[in-house]
Amino acid sequence: MNRRKKGVQILKAQAKKHNAKSSTKIKPKYISKAQRAKLEIGATDENIVVALK
DSSP states (O other), rough: OOOHHHHHHHHHHHHHHHHHHHOOOOOOOOOOOOHEEEHHHHHHHHHHHHOOO
């Protein structure tokens, strides 16, 4: 029984890894807090320039 259980356990682990790799989750790239602040400042500057025109 133990040998059989171990074999099944190995196959389940392999299947789990394969499913994780083949999943099509698209995760957005991480942007640091400082980088988000820079982007936000740039966006507000563009909005001000557009508003002045």
